[in-house]
Amino acid sequence: MVKARKYVVKNHFQGVPKLSDYEIVEEELPPLKDNEFLVKTEWISVDPYLRAYNSQINAPYDQFSFQIALVQESKNPDYPVGTRVVSHKGWCDYTIINPKLQSDFLDTVYTLPDLKGLSNSLALGAVGMPGATAYFGFLEICKPKPDETVVVTGAAGAVGSIVGQIAKIKGCKVIGFAGSDEKVQWLEKELGFDKAINYKTADVAKALKEAAPNGVDCYFDNVGGELSSVIINQLNVFGRVSVCGSISSYNDDLDKLPKASIVQPALVFRQLKVEGFIVSRWRERWSEAFTEIITWILNGKMKPREHVTEGFDNLFKAFTGMLAGENYGKAIVKV
Amino acid sequence: MVKARKYVVKNHFQGVPKLSDYEIVEEELPPLKDNEFLVKTEWISVDPYLRAYNSQINAPYDQFSFQIALVQESKNPDYPVGTRVVSHKGWCDYTIINPKLQSDFLDTVYTLPDLKGLSNSLALGAVGMPGATAYFGFLEICKPKPDETVVVTGAAGAVGSIVGQIAKIKGCKVIGFAGSDEKVQWLEKELGFDKAINYKTADVAKALKEAAPNGVDCYFDNVGGELSSVIINQLNVFGRVSVCGSISSYNDDLDKLPKASIVQPALVFRQLKVEGFIVSRWRERWSEAFTEIITWILNGKMKPREHVTEGFDNLFKAFTGMLAGENYGKAIVKV
Numbered sequence: 001m002v003k004a005r006k007y008v009v010k011n012h013f014q015g016v017p018k019l020s021d022y023e024i025v026e027e028e029l030p031p032l033k034d035n036e037f038l039v040k041t042e043w044i045s046v047d048p049y050l051r052a053y054n055s056q057i058n059a060p061y062d063q064f065s066f067q068i069a070l071v072q073e074s075k076n077p078d079y080p081v082g083t084r085v086v087s088h089k090g091w092c093d094y095t096i097i098n099p100k101l102q103s104d105f106l107d108t109v110y111t112l113p114d115l116k117g118l119s120n121s122l123a124l125g126a127v128g129m130p131g132a133t134a135y136f137g138f139l140e141i142c143k144p145k146p147d148e149t150v151v152v153t154g155a156a157g158a159v160g161s162i163v164g165q166i167a168k169i170k171g172c173k174v175i176g177f178a179g180s181d182e183k184v185q186w187l188e189k190e191l192g193f194d195k196a197i198n199y200k201t202a203d204v205a206k207a208l209k210e211a212a213p214n215g216v217d218c219y220f221d222n223v224g225g226e227l228s229s230v231i232i233n234q235l236n237v238f239g240r241v242s243v244c245g246s247i248s249s250y251n252d253d254l255d256k257l258p259k260a261s262i263v264q265p266a267l268v269f270r271q272l273k274v275e276g277f278i279v280s281r282w283r284e285r286w287s288e289a290f291t292e293i294i295t296w297i298l299n300g301k302m303k304p305r306e307h308v309t310e311g312f313d314n315l316f317k318a319f320t321g322m323l324a325g326e327n328y329g330k331a332i333v334k335v
Numbered sequence: 336m337v338k339a340r341k342y343v344v345k346n347h348f349q350g351v352p353k354l355s356d357y358e359i360v361e362e363e364l365p366p367l368k369d370n371e372f373l374v375k376t377e378w379i380s381v382d383p384y385l386r387a388y389n390s391q392i393n394a395p396y397d398q399f400s401f402q403i404a405l406v407q408e409s410k411n412p413d414y415p416v417g418t419r420v421v422s423h424k425g426w427c428d429y430t431i432i433n434p435k436l437q438s439d440f441l442d443t444v445y446t447l448p449d450l451k452g453l454s455n456s457l458a459l460g461a462v463g464m465p466g467a468t469a470y471f472g473f474l475e476i477c478k479p480k481p482d483e484t485v486v487v488t489g490a491a492g493a494v495g496s497i498v499g500q501i502a503k504i505k506g507c508k509v510i511g512f513a514g515s516d517e518k519v520q521w522l523e524k525e526l527g528f529d530k531a532i533n534y535k536t537a538d539v540a541k542a543l544k545e546a547a548p549n550g551v552d553c554y555f556d557n558v559g560g561e562l563s564s565v566i567i568n569q570l571n572v573f574g575r576v577s578v579c580g581s582i583s584s585y586n587d588d589l590d591k592l593p594k595a596s597i598v599q600p601a602l603v604f605r606q607l608k609v610e611g612f613i614v615s616r617w618r619e620r621w622s623e624a625f626t627e628i629i630t631w632i633l634n635g636k637m638k639p640r641e642h643v644t645e646g647f648d649n650l651f652k653a654f655t656g657m658l659a660g661e662n663y664g665k666a667i668v669k670v
Binding site: 007056219224225227228233235244245246249250252254256258260261262264265266267268269270271272273274275276277278281 | 600
């Protein structure tokens with residue numbers, strides 16, 4: 001018998017999630033059945049969508065997220081003891097997985113990709129769901145061409161920092177928006193962004209006009225809100241917007257969304273295309289992204305950064321810290 | 336020598352256009368040169384984009400719009416005397432046209448299509464630019480499937496009323512928003528909309544939820560603003576939005592646009608696609624639309640309605656009346 005702990009979300013969050021919205025539940029895991037295996041969690045991801053989906057599902061529920069775990073016992077020949085798996089089992093230290101029960105994307109289970117010597121934890125970031133999000137969400141929806149100007153918001157985050165680096169690799173001019181001068185420094189000096197702008201202190205419209213005097217061709221949107229309106233209103237004819245997230249409003253009720261300047265005149269007169277997506281639509285192709293991203297990292301063309309919090313008991317802190325923008329790159333927890 | 340009159344826009348409009356923003360200029364037309372021909376205007380179109388473009392070009396300028404005219408003298412063998420032409424020469428009673436000088440879409444000149452006995456004036460509406468706008472903007476961008484639910488705003492207008500009828504022809508369920516109970520009656524009783532809603536008096540979100548309990552698949556947007564936000568927030572997964580216009584904001588300054596509830600959460604979580612367009616992108620294919628629309632009208636499947644104002648001197652009144660929503664269907668002026 002194995003004693004397992006997991007975080008259960010008890011409530012619909014009101015604004016910023018509170019520690020009291022969670023309960024850590026301890027349970028004895030039952031013996032394995034056919035096709036099942038027992039895993040011990042090593043790395044857990046915290047991401048903005050954990051906040052967003054809370055409005056859309058009924059509590060209580062086990063806090064989901066991607067995680068990396070080691071198979072310790074197995075009644076499934078595809079996942080023998082010693083295998084490492086990526087799953088969506090979330091904030092737990094031990095759990096039982098039955099890959100045959102996958103009914104939708106959120107039941108995803110797959111063997112850790114061959115990371116060619118890179119840290120396993122990257123399978124939660126650049127070589128995981130966020131990397132696939134950046135890769136497909138940017139390349140498939142924005143369809144960037146060399147020399148085009150690309151804007152990324154949430155540029156210092158897990159997805160944004162990868163999008164900006166892919167855009168540079170593809171020969172684009174890249175402008176990133178982030179929430180502190182230190183992040184701006186990192187984006188410009190370490191990641192090679194052509195320009196980064198602190199949206200909290202800059203006159204955003206003016207700063208963007210200066211950074212992109214010929215307008216913007218592609219916009220990868222992680223944040224939504226007024227910042228998005230300002231950027232969309234500076235897009236060139238036939239500009240493309242990939243909407244990945246709307247973190248600026250995730251703490252708001254869905255029926256009391258904030259207001260921002262309308263963008264329809266820009267959409268019409270500049271003939272813009274705006275598309276939202278969830279990365280599950282490319283699930284069958286994630287490995288394409290992983291293969292290419294691993295090569296870029298090994299060649300030094302991409303520098304994935306991780307923001308690591310230690311300890312199962314610090315998951316909540318890591319989560320709300322990420323929501324507050326404390327992370328540089330991918331926020332993860334080492335169990 | 337022919338004496339011609341034309342409306343010249345002297346100013347950037349401030350809010351609703353004023354009569355004093357226009358000057359009627361009289362001029363003697365010079366003798367024809369090679370390739371030129373002289374026309375006498377018979378029908379003139381007034382459209383929302385006449386207001387919108389005023390913010391984007393420098394005054395003074397001749398008030399452009401589509402018009403139908405009769406060739407009275409010609410030094411161009413392609414346009415002999417007696418030919419009727421559709422051009423973008425706008426609010427004038429006589430003018431000289433040189434089709435060789437076409438440098439962009441707004442210099443468009445073409446021979447009146449064969450209307451199979453229908454009124455010539457339809458070449459400014461259902462069988463003209465607005466018809467092509469409805470046809471391509473809806474079919475190419477929304478890509479509607481039978482039994483899908485389609486919402487149209489500005490549903491009683493020149494483009495919206497055609498979009499709704501095309502959607503019915505394609506087997507969709509059609510819900511229209513318009514600005515009066517009389518328009519609602521017309522859309523439901525005469526045009527066969529499944530439901531029409533007076534956005535000025537209804538609780539829009541509630542009325543739409545009742546009319547479309549299974550959600551909305553396609554949205555053809557003529558108006559923008561908060562109404563669009565409400566509708567987009569009721570779109571189904573993989574819903575499509577075609578943005579044709581933003582008339583709710585055309586009287587506002589482009590640098591002081593109104594605010595509306597954000598739509599990014601809906602875009603992401605419902606994976607929506609929103610695209611703005613100008614009908615010039617399908618200019619080479621307009622005749623496809625005209626051929627099909629003429630057939631629909633002759634078969635009784637489509638009922639184009641015209642809102643006719645008489646007299647060259649009433650152009651301004653027809654224009655501002657249309658902007659105020661007085662028209663049912665296509666607003667045109669008989670010279």
